[in-house]
Structure formats: structure tokens, C-alpha cells
Amino acid sequence: MQERTALEDQLNAIGRIAQELDDQVTLIELGEAESDAGTISDAEETLRRLKAEAARRELEALLSGEADANDAYLEVHAGAGGTESQDWASMLLRMYVRWAEQHGFKVDIVDETPGEEAGIKSATIMVKGHNAYGWLKTEHGVHRLVRISPFDANARRHTSFAAVDVYPVIDDRIQIEIKESDVRTDVMRSGGAGGQHVNKTESAVRLTHIPTNIVVKCQTDKSQHRNRAQAWDMLRAKLYEMELKKREEKAAAENAAKTDIGWGHQIRSYVLQPYQMVKDLRTGVSTSNTGAVLDGDLDQFMGATLAQRAFGGGPLEIEDVE
Numbered sequence: 001m002q003e004r005t006a007l008e009d010q011l012n013a014i015g016r017i018a019q020e021l022d023d024q025v026t027l028i029e030l031g032e033a034e035s036d037a038g039t040i041s042d043a044e045e046t047l048r049r050l051k052a053e054a055a056r057r058e059l060e061a062l063l064s065g066e067a068d069a070n071d072a073y074l075e076v077h078a079g080a081g082g083t084e085s086q087d088w089a090s091m092l093l094r095m096y097v098r099w100a101e102q103h104g105f106k107v108d109i110v111d112e113t114p115g116e117e118a119g120i121k122s123a124t125i126m127v128k129g130h131n132a133y134g135w136l137k138t139e140h141g142v143h144r145l146v147r148i149s150p151f152d153a154n155a156r157r158h159t160s161f162a163a164v165d166v167y168p169v170i171d172d173r174i175q176i177e178i179k180e181s182d183v184r185t186d187v188m189r190s191g192g193a194g195g196q197h198v199n200k201t202e203s204a205v206r207l208t209h210i211p212t213n214i215v216v217k218c219q220t221d222k223s224q225h226r227n228r229a230q231a232w233d234m235l236r237a238k239l240y241e242m243e244l245k246k247r248e249e250k251a252a253a254e255n256a257a258k259t260d261i262g263w264g265h266q267i268r269s270y271v272l273q274p275y276q277m278v279k280d281l282r283t284g285v286s287t288s289n290t291g292a293v294l295d296g297d298l299d300q301f302m303g304a305t306l307a308q309r310a311f312g313g314g315p316l317e318i319e320d321v322e
Contacts (some may be wrong), residue, residue: 006069006130013057017050024050059303060131062310067168067244068134073110073237077122079142079161084152086119088145088160091294093123096139096164098296105129110230111217118151124217124234126169133168138305139298140166141267148273157273161266167241169233176236183235184208187224205231214238268301270294283308 024043031039063069074096078089100107110124127136142163149158170176186206204219205227216234218227270290271277278293279286283304287293293301 003069010057010060013053017054017057020046020050056299056303059306060134062306063131063134065134065244067170067240068137069131070133071126071128071169072133072136073124073126073167073169073234074136074139075122075124075165076120077163077165078115078120079163081158081160083115083117083119084149084158085160085162086115086117086121087151088119088143089122089162090115090119091145092143092162092164093120093125095294095296095298096127096136097125099298100127100129100132100296102296103129103135105132108220110220110234128169133166134306135302136166137168138302139164139267144266144269146269146271146273167237168244170237170240176240178209178232178236178239182210184210185228203227207231207235209235209239212239212242214242280304 024046027043028040031037031043076089076093076096078085097107106128108126108128110126112123113121115121142161145160145162146157147160148155152158184207186208188204188206203222203224204217205224206215206217208215214235216231216238218231218234220230221227267282268278268280270293271279272290276288276290277286278288278290278301280301283301285301285304287300289297
């Protein structure tokens with residue numbers, strides 16, 4: 001039913017865009033015949049909106065990977081640098097939550113470890129919506145921030161790093177077998193500000209997959225059993241994402257140019273001082289509107305990366321309507 005709904009949405013959008021295009025061209029012809037500048041201006045504005053929607057729909061057609069349509073887990077980890085990096089990690093988390101909300105996705109907080117003074121050390125969210133993983137997988141990597149630190153009494157410029165990890169939520173159609181003997185389970189008290197239940201019972205669960213050293217943690221629920229079940233789902237999802245990457249590296253030639261994930265390989269740079277610029281180091285796409293980007297305006301970067309992976313070029317363009 002989900003696949004049928006998605007296909008119907010795509011077909012209906014194509015028909016609607018084609019009809020609106022024809023209507024607006026007709027309006028422009030009528031406006032020119034009657035010298036009605038207002039009608040022409042309104043129709044041209046609608047055409048610009050249709051162009052942007054068509055470009056987005058074209059990019060969505062690239063989301064044909066095995067798990068692209070699935071929900072996604074997104075993790076943010078602060079890098080070295082203490083409070084400064086932890087604050088940057090919380091800014092990144094807010095950016096992705098805002099992006100998800102703007103696209104009608106639902107966001108659930110799975111795990112969050114606060115920093116000592118400000119920000120977060122790490123956090124995991126689940127983003128629910130059609131193609132959530134397909135879009136967010138382009139954000140996997142290290143993000144670099146340059147700004148005047150609000151935590152430095154001397155107002156010096158600091159560089160901070162945070163790593164983003166994205167992997168798909170797997171459904172019942174995908175079977176991932178894990179030996180229980182390969183997994184170490186630890187239980188602990190949930191972190192947080194406290195309350196009637198938090199910090200009083202060992203409800204948080206951490207799983208470590210010994211062969212791969214993958215670690216997942218869940219403390220979102222008061223029940224240890226439900227947290228354990230969620231953690232196992234996360235572990236299966238991470239192992240599945242690892243297998244997807246292996247397949248992509250073998251099957252897709254364009255992935256040979258993909259940036260490695262590591263502290264020395266940033267995918268995007270956010271500069272707030274001495275000038276304002278956000279630049280994606282993979283595609284070269286940049287903008288000086290840093291406020292909008294940190295408020296969730298990420299489509300231009302995601303679209304360019306998707307197009308580059310598919311065609312080896314920059315962002316897709318729709319020809320202007322004359």
C-alpha cells in the first residue's frame with residue numbers, strides 16, 4: 001500500500017505539473033494579447049514554482065536504491081573539542097530535525113547524551129517518511145564549523161567537527177541474521193535531567209556487535225524490554241547499511257569518487273566568521289545564506305549529491321520555459 005501510494009503521488013504530480021504548465025503558458029499568451037502585465041507576472045511566478053517542483057521530482061526519481069524509500073536513523077557525534085564541538089553537534093541535530101519537519105517527516109528521539117556544559121555528545125533520531133533514507137544518506141560524513149566561539153572569553157575563532165551517520169530502518173521483508181553470541185549487552189541507567197523514572201532504574205540498553213565493533217544504544221522508553229527490542233532493530237539496520245555500502249562499492253562505478261568518512265575528510269564546511277558561507281566539498285555547491293541552511297534548508301546540497309552520484313555531475317537543471 002505504501003508503494004502504491006507513492007506511485008500514485010508521482011503519477012498525479014506529473015499530470016498536475018503538465019496541466020499547470022499548459023494553463024500558465026495560455027495565461028501568458030492571453031496577457032500578452034491584452035497587454036496585462038499583472039497576469040503575465042503571476043503566470044511567470046507560477047512557472048518558476050513549477051520548475052523548482054519538477055527539479056525536485058526529477059531528483060526523487062533517482063531514489064531507486066534498495067532501501068531509499070525506508071525510514072532512517074540519523075546519528076550525530078561531537079568531535080574533539082569539548083563544549084564547542086558538543087554545541088555544534090546540537091546545532092546539526094536541530095538542523096536535521098527542522099529539515100525533516102519542513103518535509104512533513106515525523107521525528108522520534110531514540111537516544112541523546114547531553115554535554116557537560118552545553119550541547120550534546122551524541123544523539124540518535126528516527127526520521128519517518130517516504131524516501132527519508134534516500135535523502136538523508138547524502139548527509140553521511142564529517143561536518144566542519146568555523147565561528148567565533150560563544151564559550152571563549154577572548155572571542156577567538158574556533159573550528160569544530162561533528163560526524164553524521166545515517167542508516168535505513170529495515171522492515172519485515174529484510175531478514176538480517178545475527179548470532180546472539182556475537183553481541184554483548186549492557187544495561188545502565190538512562191541519562192537525562194531526571195524525574196520520577198529516569199536515572200532510577202537500569203532501563204537503557206547498549207548492544208555491541210563484537211565482529212564489527214558496531215555499538216548502538218537506546219534509552220527512549222521506560223521499559224528495558226522495549227529499549228532492548230529497539231536497540232536490536234537499530235543493530236540490524238546498521239549491519240544492513242554496511243552490506244548495502246559493500247554492494248554499492250562493487251556495483252556502482254560512480255561510488256569510486258565518493259568521499260571517505262573520517263575526521264580528515266569533511267563533506268561540508270560551515271563558516272560563520274570572518275565571512276558567511278556553507279560549501280559542500282563534494283559537489284562545490286555553496287551559499288552565503290548560512291541562517292537558512294542551519295534552519296533546515298538542505299535540499300540544494302542533497303540534490304547536488306544525488307545528481308553527482310547518478311551522473312557524475314552537479315545538480316540537475318530544468319530548462320527554462322520560453
